[in-house]
Amino acid sequence: MNRNQFGKFYEDYSDSIYKYIFLLVGNKETAEDLTQETFYRGYNHFDTFNGKAQIQTWVRKIARNLVYDYYRRKRIIQFIPFISKYDQRDKQLLPNEIIEKGEELVLLYNALSKLKLEYKEVLILRKIEGSSIKETAKTLGWTEAKVKNNTVRALQALKKIIVEGGDIHGEGFRSIIK
Amino acid sequence: MEKDLDRLLNELSYIKRDSKQKQQSFQKLSERIHDDKTLGKKLKSWKPAFALILVGLVCGIYLLTMQSQPTMQHTVRGEKMNEIFDHDQSYIQTMTLSNSHSLRSFPTGDPS
Numbered sequence: 001m002n003r004n005q006f007g008k009f010y011e012d013y014s015d016s017i018y019k020y021i022f023l024l025v026g027n028k029e030t031a032e033d034l035t036q037e038t039f040y041r042g043y044n045h046f047d048t049f050n051g052k053a054q055i056q057t058w059v060r061k062i063a064r065n066l067v068y069d070y071y072r073r074k075r076i077i078q079f080i081p082f083i084s085k086y087d088q089r090d091k092q093l094l095p096n097e098i099i100e101k102g103e104e105l106v107l108l109y110n111a112l113s114k115l116k117l118e119y120k121e122v123l124i125l126r127k128i129e130g131s132s133i134k135e136t137a138k139t140l141g142w143t144e145a146k147v148k149n150n151t152v153r154a155l156q157a158l159k160k161i162i163v164e165g166g167d168i169h170g171e172g173f174r175s176i177i178k
Numbered sequence: 179m180e181k182d183l184d185r186l187l188n189e190l191s192y193i194k195r196d197s198k199q200k201q202q203s204f205q206k207l208s209e210r211i212h213d214d215k216t217l218g219k220k221l222k223s224w225k226p227a228f229a230l231i232l233v234g235l236v237c238g239i240y241l242l243t244m245q246s247q248p249t250m251q252h253t254v255r256g257e258k259m260n261e262i263f264d265h266d267q268s269y270i271q272t273m274t275l276s277n278s279h280s281l282r283s284f285p286t287g288d289p290s
Contacts, residue, residue, distance in 0.1 A: 006211075010204055018195050028196070036203050036210075043211055108186050127187040159183070 010039055013056055016129065017063050023124045024067045026113050034070060038063040053138050060139050064121070071117065111161045119154035126151050 017038055022031035041062050049058050112120060125136045126147070137144045248256075 007204075010207070014200065014204075015195055018200075019191065019193055022193065022195075023190065028199075032199055032203050036207050039207055040210060044214075104186060105189060108183075109190065112190075123187065127184060128191045130188075130191070155183070 006043060009042075009055075013059055014039060016056065017059055020060060020124060020129065021063055021067060023112070023128065024117070024120060025070060030070065034063065034066050037066055041066075054135070057135055057138050061141075064139065108162075111158055114161050115154060115157055118150065119157055122147060122150045123154045123158065127155075 014035055018031055018035045021034045021038070022028065025031055025034065038059060042059050045062075049055065112123065115123070121140060122136065125131045125139060126133070131139070133144050133147050136142075137147045140147065142150070
């Protein structure tokens, strides 16, 4: 892959990969770093892409692995007092992109971030990115039946978080669940 | 509710990425790839030198650890040592002090 081809490859897929990572990790800088790492790895291992799946699915799989690595590292870091305090502060920052979209979306974003990673992933791919069941199954390495089941369960869990409220008390959000 | 939720989830897909940050990220990525390539080329050109150093190191260690033939001086010194041991043999014996546990007990057979 030459420089021009890589530029096009990055231009075509980086936004969607960034969005996917951003919704999973909930931090702009981390999402940008992980997106960069995804494309770096994609470039270095491009010869291993066999063309069986769509290139976007392949890149998304790399991104997914990186997100899992990130969470694994984060779990280890939790045991280090100073870094874990810093990390908690960082988590409280809400991205401007979400705030600009209005209260409803902020609250939905908060509810989404409370879901477990498995549910978050399937909702992002199926409902936000609009991927097909087949594509989602390939990306996540699940069966199509598991994708269907987990989508339903994830939506139920999301609704439960919204209804139970937790720390969600916005008027705007209540209007959508009535 | 279902439709509203679907609509809102779909709206999350319109989150825009900071174009400036995207540009910077691409720039960094390109630099990273370019640096890797130049580093790879440099390493390739240094490969024979590394191999030569390694071979030199192995040969050096081999030469240092190789046993030398005993010289006349070594032989004389060895023989003298044997003579001393033979002479003092009766005084060299195992003394198990730990069994006595007492400062009053001393080994017998003073060589003087």
